[in-house]
Amino acid sequence: MSGRPRTTSFAEGNKTQNYPVMGGMKIISKDGSKVTTVVATAGQGPDRPQEVSYTDTKVIGNGSFGVVFQATLCDTGELVAIKKVLQDKRFKNRELQIMRRLEHCNIVKLKYFFYSSGEKKDEVYLNLVLEYIPETVYKVARYYAKNKQTIPINFIRLYMYQLFRSLAYIHSLGICHRDIKPQNLLLDPETAVLKLCDFGSAKQLLHGEPNVSYICSRYYRAPELIFGAINYTTKIDVWSAGCVLAELLLGQPIFPGDSGVDQLVEIIKVLGTPTREQIKEMNPNYTEFKFPQIKSHPWQKVFRARTPPDAIALVSRLLEYTPGTRITPIQACAHPFFNELREGNKQLPNGREFPPLFNFTEQELAIQPSLNLILRPRNPNDAKAGQSSSSADGGAGASGGNGAGGSSNNNNGGGTGNGNNTPTTGGGGGGTILVNNNEKNYNPTRKKAGSTGDNKASTFNMNKQHHRLIGAHGGCPWRPPGYKYKRGIVGLHEEIEQFYAHMIPTGTEHTLRVQVVARIEAIVLNLWPMARVEMFGSFRTGLYLPTSDIDLVVIGRWEKLPLRTLENELISRGIAEPMSVRVLDKASVPIVKLTDRETQVKVDISFNMQSGVQSAELIKDFKRQYPVLAKLVLVLKQFLLQRDLNEVFTGGISSYSLILMCISFLQLHPRANQSQTTNLGVLLLEFLELYGRKFNYMKTGISVKNGGRYIPKEELQREMIDGHRPSLLCIEDPLTPGNDIGRSSYGALQVKQAFEYAYIVLMQAVSLNKYFNDCTRQSILGRIIRVTDEVIDYRTWIKETFESRLIAAQAIVPTILNDPLNPHLSLHIQQQQQQHLHHHHQQHQHQHVQQQQQQQQQQQYSSRRNS
Structure with a gap:
């Protein structure tokens, strides 16, 4: 104390x-x-x-x-x-x-x-x-250090998990401890229970109220405190906790400074010199102060060779310069580093069971409800000795056995499920959380207000009433006014077709994106004539939504990546909105992010990441093999995008992971390769059922190589690069065996919950039961997918502003090619544009034929009625 x-x-x-x-x-x-x-x-x-x-x-x-x-x-x-x-x-x-x-x-x-x-x-x-409580974590750490031993990793997991639980609780009350260190972590050596003590420095932080910066013990002081910040947040506790975790892994303090300045030097040795933006986030008064430029030290080299990669990954998320980018304590509890604690049947060396880890209170479960499915083990064996599990959660049967689904307060769970002898299914059907008893109308697949950022497609707070879908669009602009869908699964198929036809970018939208790429390529080639610019990601594959980013990679040779040079040139040449350009030079893949000034299209530019280009070509091959892939992917991308589950850094899954999940599903589906005649409604429901209910994320990995298969994670473990353990969502990289594509998707179970939610809602919507709502008047797909007015307005603005300016489609490509600013436009851009124009022309023809057939059917029906 x-x-x-x-x-x-x-x-x-x-x-x-x-x-x-x-x-x-x-x-x-x-x-x-x-x-x-x-x-x-x-x-x-x-x-x-x-x-x-x-x-x-x-x-x-x-x-x-x-x-x-x-x-x-x-x-x-x-x-x-x-x-x-x-x-x-x-x-x-x-x-x-x-x-x-x-x-x-x-x-x-x-x-x-x-x-x-x-x-x-x-x-x-x-x-x-x-x-x-007799002991402290400090005494335990000192004991092992004196004996030149490392603390067993399971003890570190136990201690840190309980610390993060205590921090999540006090932070939810607005209380900041302000003196997290091993000496203040009491420990019962018999039970391994950890308790946070010494609240002598603690304070309830109020917005706008200044606080003293000289707080917290030196080795564990957050950098914003060293910079003299007085408007800090509870994230200073998160930094301190990161220092404690690093110390337990290392056997000594990670930042052992003798003074405030020396402390900052120790931090810079590891994290590198903070950028101007990072310093501004810590304390705006220091933005003009000049620091010596020091490169960051790779985290893998900071720790011992045998340190678990998940532990290193967690440290890197805790020890961030920018307070806002540090993960919260409750997110830390859900981190893969603690997955072993959730596996159950664990004992301490003295034979005792683990202390209660999952006896969450209502206060804790309300902090970030979207993580509750990860925090509370679904296996009944994990809920022992006071470790409670909500009655709203269904049990999951083990692979090869039978699992009884748990009862649900809202009658959506329950039932029994049969496992099989493969590792692909998790057994019981499981209960489903559709209503949170503590929060009216809580939807588990939606985020709280203010979390959507600049995502135009986010549907938070949109009206949920189905009758509002009738009219001009009501969130479903793909549906023609007054159009009536067929009943049941056929109507869902019909609506997916219309959704795809509406959401696929128009010729104008695509052409503008090609021009954005051309302008950026001209800038790059003017700076570095020997470099080349390649597209990858959704724009190269054609699987992109109207508001999707453009992913570009600049390939060339530099001693140091010229991120700032490109940033300055993009601004000086008027290509980018000046305030939109961000250089993420500390990211695992350094990139330049910008918004095109003319079209407001967002662009991410990386350097020398050729694997992205190869991955895009692989996906294009699968698109040709499975004609239904593009339609299925666009529906699912919109579903995740509007729920903010499409970004890895927010716990969601990347587009590449989603596409590989779709490819795997189609590879192992008996009817998916039968051209365009496959019912898209059936495919969508079966996909949601597989990944929302049946797939065993804990034991099974996904591979799309050699026709596709599901692989036990034990088998994948032997092939993993650098000894990494398979992640929760484990997808084998088809181009780099041993690389796990889903490694960073720590919130995969949140996505699973969203898929399960969508499956239940759509199954009710396609039911032919006469007591259910009339789906001929209501959108079926609109029950899980909406398009916001912001997206619709953006597309309307693009059409009204640019369509009249563009020359006829046949002249577009020569016009761009003759642009004196861009003599080196890549051939693949021209080819892709021509393919897109041809595809769009065929699409319009197909729609025209469909409309004629529908008119003829309506006329025949009217004539029969009149007669």
Whole structure:
């Protein structure tokens, strides 16, 4: 414990405090032992003074804050720790106020508190009676370090998981601990229970209220504190926790600075020099300060060779310069590093079961509900010894066995499921969370307001009432006004066809993107004539939505990647919106992000990543093999995009992972390769059922090589690069065996939950039961997919602004080729544009024929009716 007892502000505390009478302490001798009786108040609950007696008092710690005693309660024989601190009569004690609010299994419990007189006149001491826990993580770490041993990785997992749970809880209350370090992590060596203690520095952080920057012990101080920030957030605790994790892995502090400046130097040695943007996020007053430019040190070289990659990945997410990019404690709990804790049947070396890890309170489950499926193990064997699981979760049967689905409060779960002898299915059907009892109308596949950023396709807060889908578009612009769909699965097929025809970019939209690429290529070739620009990603494959980014890679030779040179040229030549250009030079794949000034199309530019180009060509081959692939992918991309589940850094899955999942599904589907006659509604439902209900993410990997197969993760483990373990969503890279495409998708179970939700909703929508809503009047696909007004307005603006300017399709390519600014336009851009124009022409012809047939059918129907 460290630091003086913190108090409230003078304005808040400048009131007369009513302390209990000091004369209540009695000391008597009984059987040779000194018994002390005091008038105390319970830590939680109403202020009802009561007599509490304790004995066997001895000092176990002291410092500038005061003294800590160990004692034994006479009534129960329970050991307690009594923290005695000098109390300023003018102020309330902030530590006491905070501790009375806290009740969590990983936070030391305040049992009682009382006041006592000091030796000097008017001297008052506050005594906090806390539960006694004998050891600390600091002592454990020191023991292993002295014996030149490393702490077992499972102990590190246990300790850090419980620390993150405690931080998630206090942060949800707006409380920042501000002194996270191994000395403040109490540890019971028998049970491995960890409890956070010493809230003497803790404070409830309020927006706009300044805080002192000289806080937290030096080795664990976040860089924004070193920069003197006074408007910091609870993310300073996250940084400190990252330092603790790194220390346990290394066996010594990761940033052992002797002073504030030296501390910053130690951080820069590892993370490299912070960028101007990062410094601005930490403290805007330091943006003009010049630092020596030092490259970051690879995390893999910071730690020992045998350190688990998942542990290193977690450290890298915690120790970020920019506070806002550090993951939250609850997200840390859901990190793959802790997956082994969720596997169940674990015991401590002394034979005891693991301490309760999943007995989440309603407060915890409400922090980020989308992670609850990951946080709570689905296997019933994992919920032991007080580790609760909600009745809304269905059980999952083991591979090769039978699993009983759990009951659900809203009658959507339950039932039994049969596993088979392959590792592809997880057994029981499982319960489904469609309604959160704590939050009205909570949809598990939607995010909270403010989390969507600049995603035009996000549908958060759109009206959910189905009758609103009738009309001009109502979120379903693919549906012609007044058009009535066939009933059941045939109507869903029909609607997917219309959705695809509507969402595939128009000739104008595609041509504008080609011109954006041409302008950027001209800039690149003007700077580096020997370089070349290649497209990859969705634009190269043609599987892109109207608001999708363009992915480009510049291939050439440089001693140092010229990210800043390209940034300056894009701005000076007027290609990019000046405020939109961002250089992510610290990312695993450094890129330049920009928004095209003329079209508002977003572009990501990387360097020398040729694997992306090869992957795009592979997908184009599969598109030719499976004609239904493009339609299935576009529906699923829109489904994930509007829920903000399409980005790896937010826990979702990448487009490449999604496409490989679709390819694998089609490879192993008996009817998927039968040209265009396959019912798209059937395929979509079966895909959602497979990856939302049946697929065993814990045990199975996906491979699309040699016709496709599902692979047990144990087999994949032997082929993994650098000893990595297969991730939750494990997809073998078809071009680089041993590379796991889904490694960064830590929120894959959130995607699984979204797929399961969509499956249930669509199954009800295609039902022919007469008691269900009339699907001829309502959109079926619109129950899970909407297009926002922002996307519709953007496409309308593109059409009205640019279509009249473009020359006829036959003249577009020669016009671009004759552009004096771009004499080196790549041949593949020309070929792709010609293919797209040809495809779009065929599409319009096909739609025209369909419309004629529909008109003829309507006329025949009308004539029969009249006769």
